[in-house]
Structures are given as structure tokens and as C-alpha cells.
Amino acid sequence: MANYLTGAEAQIIANSRLNVDAWDEAVEDDGSNFGNPGSLTYKSLAMATAIIDRLNYQGTKTSSTQVNQFPRDDDTSIPGDIGTACFEIALALLDDVDPDLEMENLGMVSQGYANVRATYDRSVVMPHISAGVPSATAWRYLLPYLRSPQYLNISRMS
Numbered sequence: 001m002a003n004y005l006t007g008a009e010a011q012i013i014a015n016s017r018l019n020v021d022a023w024d025e026a027v028e029d030d031g032s033n034f035g036n037p038g039s040l041t042y043k044s045l046a047m048a049t050a051i052i053d054r055l056n057y058q059g060t061k062t063s064s065t066q067v068n069q070f071p072r073d074d075d076t077s078i079p080g081d082i083g084t085a086c087f088e089i090a091l092a093l094l095d096d097v098d099p100d101l102e103m104e105n106l107g108m109v110s111q112g113y114a115n116v117r118a119t120y121d122r123s124v125v126m127p128h129i130s131a132g133v134p135s136a137t138a139w140r141y142l143l144p145y146l147r148s149p150q151y152l153n154i155s156r157m158s
Contacts, residue, residue: 002068003045004052004078004086007035010045013087022095040094048089051099051132052082056147072145081141088138097134 005013011027011034014020026040033039049068059073070078128139 003042003049004068004070005045005083005090007039007041007045009083010035010041010087010090013084020091023091026094041090044090044093045086047093048086051089051134052086052142055131055133055142057145058147079145082145085138085141088135088141089133092135092138099129099132099134
């Protein structure tokens, strides 16, 4: 599977942003292997690509043989918003946001330590967490491309 961003493309996004310490540390740890398979940056972008590809998008893949969900319909390239979402998810993963732990935490109602207590209203589930996307920013980039949850495709098979 090809990632939606190369390490170099992700670095261009990182260079224009604040609060990307987790990315910068991964790049430093990768050293000369920056963006190569096996490096932290590559793995985070691969995981981000897999998270993006699990969602239900409007339209169809441009080619029935393509591995990833994008490009779609008549597009010949991946939309910039998808690349940005890929970076945001990779950044969240490198910053130790665990999508599985976030899902488990949906059931937590109250948590405390000494005199500090946090209580959450679990009747409102954050849509990006329930979709397995660890970044609310990435979710906002992906949202315009998603099918409505009420969408139903019926086909007749003979």
C-alpha cells in the first residue's frame, strides 16, 4: 500500500506548522532513514493512510485496481485535504494518541486522582473517535469527502 504522503511531503506540512514536536522528534530519531520503510515517520504515515482508507467515502475509486481510497471518481491526484489529514493523524499517533485506548475511554464516566476529578458526558460521542480517527483536525479535513451515515447503496444481483 502506498501512503498518501511521503516523508518529504509531510515535512513540508510540518515546516508550516507549530506544535509538531512529536514529528520533529521522529524525524530526528529516523536520521538518514527519514521517510523510508521501517522509520517512525514512514510507519506513522502508513498507519494514518490505513485509518483514512477504512472510512466510507462519496463516489468510487478512480480505478478498480487502485489500493487506496483516493483518488476518487474522475480525479487523477489525491486531494490536498487528504494529505493534510494523513499528516495530522500521523502526528497524533507519534504524539502517543492511541485510537484503541480512546475507544476504551468512551466508557469512562469519572476519573480522579487525589482532589482532582474529571467527569465526562458519554451520551455525546465524538464522531472522529467513534470512526477511529485520533485527530479532530484530521476529521475536519476528511468530513467533506465522507458519505452521509444515512447513505444506503442497494444493488440488484442476478
